[in-house]
Amino acid sequence: MILILFDFVLIITLPLLGWAVLATEDIFKAVVLFVSFGLLMSLAWVRLNAPDVALAEAAIGAGVTGALFLSALNKLERSVKHERRINRDEEKEAINEREI
Amino acid sequence: MNGGLTGMKKRKQSMKGKFKRKDWQFATLTSLLIATLVTFLCWAILKEPPGEDLTAEALAPLFVQSGVTSPVTAILLNFRGYDTLLEVMVLFLAGLGIWSQATVDPTNPLVFSSPATHPTKPNFHGPGPELILATLVRILIPLMVLVAGYLTWAGGFQAGGAFQGGALLGGAGILLILAEPQRISTIPPALIRFGIVLGPAIFLLVGVSCFGYGGNFLQYPQPGAGSWLLLIEFGAAISIGITLTTLFVGGRPDPKRLKGTDQP
Amino acid sequence: MTITTGYIISALLLFGIGMNGLMTCSHQLRKILAVNLMASGVFLILIVTGFGTDGSAIDHVPHAMVLTGIVISVSTTALALTLACRIQQRLNRSADETAEGNDDD
Known part of the structure; x- marks a missing residue:
């Protein structure tokens, strides 16, 4: 019973996390959410009786891919000057305009 | 001046408004189309009656024949060895593509070396890692290598295998590079190249040497198939680990800077 | 409505969300x-197809395929990220050059 509940939580959380990865404003937050998505995915593999895939997903899908994205984000931010901050400023500007 | 600025701002706003409306229409269109696609796929998959289950008992003799008792490893390396060989080659090609695309400064490998217009600041303060990080790395790295070796070996009879072990090795390498980015300049590039090629080379050599035993390509000789598989797995694990680390570094060490690390 | 149906719907939703994001996101x-x-959605569907209803009868071929797929996807991701970094570098360089040209005027 408790395992079925666990399954339901996974089934609902996985698409929600996937949506959150693509919907968050901050790209850094998106990468962190993607890493947590990978960890939940490896839980799903365990529930689906695929321990080999769970091991590989935990090590590669969550660990190495997250590290790759973070290092690429580091390089991109170094080259796109203050990209994240520009987005936030625009957001603030939009909020100010709405208030006016 | 002021008027020009407000005019520009107004124009920008109107442009933004136009883009927003177009974006909104485009987003609605794509999400509608994709919702249709997903509904159709859902119907197609759920309509399909579940196929006849392959029982583990019926397949057990085949797995014993393959030289390993873990079914996934048997499928990966024996029954569908071609797939795995090609996969190792894809990983190798990705490493090759990245090395041909970019160079990194070996004294500070976490940034690109080429653009002179963007001077790069070193990421880490001081010459070495801080105390906690250094201690953590000193304890964790040998443990990770040990567990990676165990996972690779355990792939023969339980969950585990070359990919899991290799991924763990790659994680250890990434941790090492994050802790001491400058250390990469002390590794001879030839060693890295050798490590990357090792796995695919062993796989290919074993595959070709199967001809000598009267089999086809990757059709291992029957009594000792397990040891062949173990050899392939260890080679592949080492290569996957090193390749993942080089993927993380994201470029080949710049040979010009590699030679001139001591004298400017 | 078994639990595998739930996983299939979840996987398809993931696929759709990913495809939508691929089309609409600009970064x-x-x-x-x-x-x-x-x-991830595709892998989930593959694994669910190999999952027997009672959990004892499991087809291991999809597991091997998904293991292969995970490693392939990490290598393509790494290559794509490097290409993205290179593209950004080029764009910045050309933007800097035009900015310098404007300063000269």
Whole structure:
């Protein structure tokens, strides 16, 4: 019973996390959410009786891919000057305009 | 001046408004189309009656024949060895593509070396890692290598295998590079190249040497198939680990800077 | 309505969300993340097809395929990220050159 509940939580959380990865404003937050998505995915593999895939997903899908994205984000931010901050400023500007 | 600025701002706003409306229409269109696609796929998959289950008992003799008792490893390396060989080659090609695309400064490998217009600041303060990080790395790295070796070996009879072990090795390498980015300049590039090629080379050599035993390509000789598989797995694990680390570094060490690390 | 049906719907939703993000997001990293989400959805469907109803009868071929797929997806992701970084570098360089040209005027 408790395992079925666990399954339901996974089934609902996985698409929600996937949506959150693509919907968050901050790209850094998106990468962190993607890493947590990978960890939940490896839980799903365990529930689906695929321990080999769970091991590989935990090590590669969550660990190495997250590290790759973070290092690429580091390089991109170094080259796109203050990209994240520009987005936030625009957001603030939009909020100010709405208030006016 | 002021008027020009407000005019520009107004124009920008109107442009933004136009883009927003177009974006909104485009987003609605794509999400509608994709919702249709997903509904159709859902119907197609759920309509399909579940196929006849392959029982583990019926397949057990085949797995014993393959030289390993873990079914996934048997499928990966024996029954569908071609797939795995090609996969190792894809990983190798990705490493090759990245090395041909970019160079990194070996004294500070976490940034690109080429653009002179963007001077790069070193990421880490001081010459070495801080105390906690250094201690953590000193304890964790040998443990990770040990567990990676165990996972690779355990792939023969339980969950585990070359990919899991290799991924763990790659994680250890990434941790090492994050802790001491400058250390990469002390590794001879030839060693890295050798490590990357090792796995695919062993796989290919074993595959070709199967001809000598009267089999086809990757059709291992029957009594000792397990040891062949173990050899392939260890080679592949080492290569996957090193390749993942080089993927993380994201470029080949710049040979010009590699030679001139001591004298400017 | 068994639990595998739930996993299939979840996987298809993931695929759709990823595809939508691939089309509508403009940032390169976000696009690559979207492709990874799509891949996760496909892997989930593959594994669920190999999952017997009672949990004892399991087809291991999809497991091997998904293991292969995970490693392939990480290598393509790494290559795509490097290409994205290179593209950004080029764009910045040309933008700097035009900015310098404007300063001269």
